[in-house]
Amino acid sequence: MKETIEIAKQVLKNNRKSGYTLPTNNKLYPAQWNWDSAFIALGYSYFNMDYAIKELETLLSGQWEDGMVPHILFHGNDETYFPNHKTWECGNKIPSSGITQPPIIATIVKKIIDKNKLDQVQMERMQIIIKKLKKYLDWFYNYRDTSKIGLVSIIHPWESGLDNSPIWDGPLNKVKIDGNLKYERRDLNVSKSENRPLKKDYDAYITLLNKLKKHKYNPNKIISESMFNVIDIGFNSILIRATKDLVEVAKKFNLDFSDLKKKTMMSEESLIKFYKDAEQSFFSYDFKNHNLIKVDAISNYFILFANIGNEDVNNKIINKLKKYNSQKKYFFTTVNPIDKTFEETRYWRGPVWINSNWIIHQGLLDKDKDFAKLTKNKTLDLLEKSKFYEYYNYNTGESLGANNFSWSAALYLDLKFS
Numbered sequence: 001m002k003e004t005i006e007i008a009k010q011v012l013k014n015n016r017k018s019g020y021t022l023p024t025n026n027k028l029y030p031a032q033w034n035w036d037s038a039f040i041a042l043g044y045s046y047f048n049m050d051y052a053i054k055e056l057e058t059l060l061s062g063q064w065e066d067g068m069v070p071h072i073l074f075h076g077n078d079e080t081y082f083p084n085h086k087t088w089e090c091g092n093k094i095p096s097s098g099i100t101q102p103p104i105i106a107t108i109v110k111k112i113i114d115k116n117k118l119d120q121v122q123m124e125r126m127q128i129i130i131k132k133l134k135k136y137l138d139w140f141y142n143y144r145d146t147s148k149i150g151l152v153s154i155i156h157p158w159e160s161g162l163d164n165s166p167i168w169d170g171p172l173n174k175v176k177i178d179g180n181l182k183y184e185r186r187d188l189n190v191s192k193s194e195n196r197p198l199k200k201d202y203d204a205y206i207t208l209l210n211k212l213k214k215h216k217y218n219p220n221k222i223i224s225e226s227m228f229n230v231i232d233i234g235f236n237s238i239l240i241r242a243t244k245d246l247v248e249v250a251k252k253f254n255l256d257f258s259d260l261k262k263k264t265m266m267s268e269e270s271l272i273k274f275y276k277d278a279e280q281s282f283f284s285y286d287f288k289n290h291n292l293i294k295v296d297a298i299s300n301y302f303i304l305f306a307n308i309g310n311e312d313v314n315n316k317i318i319n320k321l322k323k324y325n326s327q328k329k330y331f332f333t334t335v336n337p338i339d340k341t342f343e344e345t346r347y348w349r350g351p352v353w354i355n356s357n358w359i360i361h362q363g364l365l366d367k368d369k370d371f372a373k374l375t376k377n378k379t380l381d382l383l384e385k386s387k388f389y390e391y392y393n394y395n396t397g398e399s400l401g402a403n404n405f406s407w408s409a410a411l412y413l414d415l416k417f418s
């Protein structure tokens with residue numbers, strides 16, 4: 001629909017600040033977020049390549065010396081968000097958070113380069129981006145793959161991007177909450193509390209943040225001392241795909257990243273061990289408390305995005321996914337509705353998110369074309385009906401969370417034009 005395409009572009013343009021774009025203009029997220037920016041850049045690539053490249057450059061201008069790209073960059077002195085730069089107290093050149101997010105950026109960069117004919121100056125800018133991404137992905141394997149098996153740990157639920165997914169319930173229950181926590185949430189001023197994480201989740205988030213700060217964000221200390229350490233299927237799937245994509249796209253620039261390629265081979269061998277045939281599913285692993293986390297969440301199916309070369313397992317996962325939200329008008333819910341942790345309208349515990357659908361769609365493309373098409377069409381229908389919100393009710397298509405949500409608009413453009 002032409003009109004929806006124009007609205008999508010307008011959402012992105014309206015949310016744009018100098019060189020970067022807010023996830024929404026409704027004040028819920030008044031800064032630059034890592035994976036939001038990557039999705040946003042993909043959206044811009046359909047109508048303004050300079051904005052697309054600039055978005056990525058601005059994000060990477062906040063890269064830390066050791067290679068980490070933070071999950072939030074606080075470009076202004078905005079204090080309406082909590083926790084803002086005054087709480088985190090860290091950053092390199094730009095005040096930032098002290099944790100990262102799924103490195104979907106490498107896959108997005110490959111996509112933009114593959115789909116477009118960039119001019120020489122744009123290619124030169126992309127080459128600089130690619131070198132920074134190499135440093136970023138190396139950082140994961142250097143600091144987060146403590147067992148040297150090619151799989152990385154996250155040390156805070158915010159790193160996953162799926163903040164209050166029930167996957168974290170077990171690990172968070174073991175976190176000893178600070179006795180004298182003092183903080184004021186700001187999200188509830190602009191979003192309904194029944195759609196947001198609970199107080200007990202925030203208590204744990206802030207306890208973990210305080211501990212990171214106490215260790216001055218030293219990458220070795222924060223992992224060895226962490227009260228939360230999960231090898232997450234969704235996160236590792238995105239990293240493996242990012243690594244493969246970066247190695248491939250680097251060849252166009254005569255850059256040899258074959259050391260990274262070796263990592264992905266090891267990652268796949270390790271990851272397959274988390275496949276459980278009884279449930280025909282992959283499950284994340286609570287590394288700290290030595291438990292497999294048996295929640296049927298959509299991020300377990302991100303394994304399809306990793307493109308692991310095991311056709312038999314891929315087919316079993318696809319068959320299971322076909323039953324996950326069968327007969328429903330809209331999908332995919334963030335958690336299977338029959339799972340006891342499912343909550344229809346609460347953030348990452350039930351609603352449909354457009355980036356999840358996009359990741360699954362990408363994963364299905366070369367494995368089940370019909371199902372990939374169905375996923376795409378259902379996602380487009382939802383967006384055409386309800387426009388660009390943060391998340392949606394799978395029964396009614398009702399919009400939830402923030403309005404004018406950038407990645408919903410950006411990914412609409414990609415699904416529409418690809």
Ligand code: DGY
Binds near residue numbers: 071082158163187
């Ligand atoms: C929030 O504030 O809800 C963000 O998701 C944290 O990254």
